[in-house]
Amino acid sequence: MPLESPFSYEVPCPACPLRTCQVFQAISDDELSFISKLKTGELRTGPATTVLREGTPSDQLFTLLEGWAFRYKSLDDGRRQITSFVLPGDFIGIQGSMLGDMDHTVETLTPAVLCSFPRKRIWELYKNCPSLAFDVTWLAARQESILNEHLLSLGRRNAVECAAYYILHLYLRADDVGLVTESRVRFPFTQEHLSDALGLSLVHTNKTLKRLSAEGLVKWEHGWCFIPDIAPLAERAKFDLQMLRTRPLL
Amino acid sequence: MPLESPFSYEVPCPACPLRTCQVFQAISDDELSFISKLKTGELRTGPATTVLREGTPSDQLFTLLEGWAFRYKSLDDGRRQITSFVLPGDFIGIQGSMLGDMDHTVETLTPAVLCSFPRKRIWELYKNCPSLAFDVTWLAARQESILNEHLLSLGRRNAVECAAYYILHLYLRADDVGLVTESRVRFPFTQEHLSDALGLSLVHTNKTLKRLSAEGLVKWEHGWCFIPDIAPLAERAKFDLQMLRTRPLL
DNA sequence: CGCTCAGTTGAAGCATTTCAATTCTTGTGG
DNA sequence: CCACAAGAATTGAAATGCTTCAACTGAGCG
Numbered sequence: 001m002p003l004e005s006p007f008s009y010e011v012p013c014p015a016c017p018l019r020t021c022q023v024f025q026a027i028s029d030d031e032l033s034f035i036s037k038l039k040t041g042e043l044r045t046g047p048a049t050t051v052l053r054e055g056t057p058s059d060q061l062f063t064l065l066e067g068w069a070f071r072y073k074s075l076d077d078g079r080r081q082i083t084s085f086v087l088p089g090d091f092i093g094i095q096g097s098m099l100g101d102m103d104h105t106v107e108t109l110t111p112a113v114l115c116s117f118p119r120k121r122i123w124e125l126y127k128n129c130p131s132l133a134f135d136v137t138w139l140a141a142r143q144e145s146i147l148n149e150h151l152l153s154l155g156r157r158n159a160v161e162c163a164a165y166y167i168l169h170l171y172l173r174a175d176d177v178g179l180v181t182e183s184r185v186r187f188p189f190t191q192e193h194l195s196d197a198l199g200l201s202l203v204h205t206n207k208t209l210k211r212l213s214a215e216g217l218v219k220w221e222h223g224w225c226f227i228p229d230i231a232p233l234a235e236r237a238k239f240d241l242q243m244l245r246t247r248p249l250l
Numbered sequence: 251m252p253l254e255s256p257f258s259y260e261v262p263c264p265a266c267p268l269r270t271c272q273v274f275q276a277i278s279d280d281e282l283s284f285i286s287k288l289k290t291g292e293l294r295t296g297p298a299t300t301v302l303r304e305g306t307p308s309d310q311l312f313t314l315l316e317g318w319a320f321r322y323k324s325l326d327d328g329r330r331q332i333t334s335f336v337l338p339g340d341f342i343g344i345q346g347s348m349l350g351d352m353d354h355t356v357e358t359l360t361p362a363v364l365c366s367f368p369r370k371r372i373w374e375l376y377k378n379c380p381s382l383a384f385d386v387t388w389l390a391a392r393q394e395s396i397l398n399e400h401l402l403s404l405g406r407r408n409a410v411e412c413a414a415y416y417i418l419h420l421y422l423r424a425d426d427v428g429l430v431t432e433s434r435v436r437f438p439f440t441q442e443h444l445s446d447a448l449g450l451s452l453v454h455t456n457k458t459l460k461r462l463s464a465e466g467l468v469k470w471e472h473g474w475c476f477i478p479d480i481a482p483l484a485e486r487a488k489f490d491l492q493m494l495r496t497r498p499l500l
Numbered sequence: 501c502g503c504t505c506a507g508t509t510g511a512a513g514c515a516t517t518t519c520a521a522t523t524c525t526t527g528t529g530g
Numbered sequence: 531c532c533a534c535a536a537g538a539a540t541t542g543a544a545a546t547g548c549t550t551c552a553a554c555t556g557a558g559c560g
Binding site for chain 1: 305321323325326327329330331333344345347348349351353354373376377380381383384386387388390391392393394395397398399400401402404405406407446447448449488490493
């Protein structure tokens with residue numbers, strides 16, 4: 001699937017929907033005007049659209065403004081591992097921009113709006129706007145931290161713990177970007193996506209989710225995920241909530 | 251285990267052992283003089299020494315100059331996941347410096363020499379030396395890429411594929427920093443370390459290694475690992491060697 | 501109203517873990 | 531130089547968790 005229609009200029013940065021998120025409060029006017037000049041366009045996609053493909057160079061770097069997406073890698077025989085979900089405010093394509101080709105594919109789950117800017121100009125950002133360059137590294141460090149925890153899950157947590165952790169993780173991330181209302185999120189993915197993230201078979205993922213449900217830790221209400229209390233879920237996942245004290249966005 | 255003896259000033263940056271590595275050739279004189287001012291000391295540790303601990307703040311940032319180390323996370327009940335091995339040239343503690351507390355522990359495998367500089371001064375690097383700041387992000391992006399591939403391994407490769415990939419990965423990384431001679435490396439870790447990296451039990455790791463050995467893909471000669479030909483090993487791991495074309499350091 | 505995709509379920513098979521020894525290596529003290 | 535201790539590697543057998551196979555059910559949509 002190639003990229004969609006040509007870029008169109010819609011949202012000017014000062015009116016960027018992300019600015020309402022807590023994470024991006026700290027951006028100064030100077031920084032904002034710099035970003036504005038960097039932005040080359042906006043990409044609006046439908047659901048299930050491939051934005052960047054593994055093994056190809058990425059000339060554009062994106063920030064997700066609206067919607068959900070996910071990153072995955074696959075083996076030749078079709079086995080697929082979802083390495084992370086992408087939420088508003090996340091970068092897409094830094095890895096490819098820095099290292100050459102993309103090492104993973106990025107696909108949308110919902111209709112999405114992405115802000116794009118040319119790979120070649122990242123360097124300007126480092127030269128002219130160190131505070132933003134710092135933020136880029138900050139995002140990379142956070143992503144690394146998320147991947148580390150996911151690695152712990154796949155390597156050492158069993159199916160139930162792993163699923164409990166992952167649902168909690170997604171819930172907290174969604175909460176950070178304002179997607180949670182009254183302890184409820186709409187997760188736009190199927191159990192198959194989840195199984196590919198957890199490294200489990202679809203069947204076992206299903207049974208595991210049912211079990212969490214039966215234990216009353218997570219409730220599914222026609223497409224919405226409701227977590228009455230995160231503490232016992234964290235407990236089940238063997239995940240230390242204290243960790244969020246200093247790293248609220250993990 | 252606390253840190254060892256107080257810092258001592260030994261190797262001046264222009265004489266840094268890392269400078270002989272290919273990766274670091276590109277550093278200019280300006281950059282070098284800047285780094286020199288940043289360096290606050292050198293840490294020399296024995297083997298099996300904890301350099302940074304999960305859950306604690308890291309006031310120092312390190313670069314590994316000599317030796318091997320590894321990063322790990324653990325669950326309360328003792329299960330441990332090694333998320334990555336650290337080789338000369340790698341950063342230690344960026345994640346903690348950026349996000350607050352460390353989210354993982356770093357422990358040496360061999361006697362090691364680390365170059366240290368204060369966390370608070372990273373910011374200067376971003377302000378005064380954008381090219382180095384860029385390098386920091388480059389390293390972070392590479393690390394992210396490594397973690398992605400590891401995630402694919404734990405989630406979707408079976409024991410043999412996973413072990414084959416990981417040994418190949420370590421071999422290639424060791425090669426990049428000049429630790430390979432005539433297709434042979436000295437891996438300073440035990441099978442238990444490897445099992446904690448692969449997310450397998452020790453027993454099964456042993457049987458899996460034996461199998462790779464029996465298939466002639468890897469040979470173990472009193473502590474040395476000999477890989478006659480990387481192509482069939484990559485094949486067994488379902489790993490695409492082509493990927494190294496654009497990302498030589500993965 | 502019937503098609504399609506997502507979710508659900510039971511049963512059989514297999515990969516990996518766990519348990520329990522045993523052997524091999526390496527370093528140390530006599 | 532040998533004996534011994536301690537850690538690391540190796541092995542077989544039993545137990546278990548997860549996968550695979552093969553249906554079936556339910557919900558959304560033209």
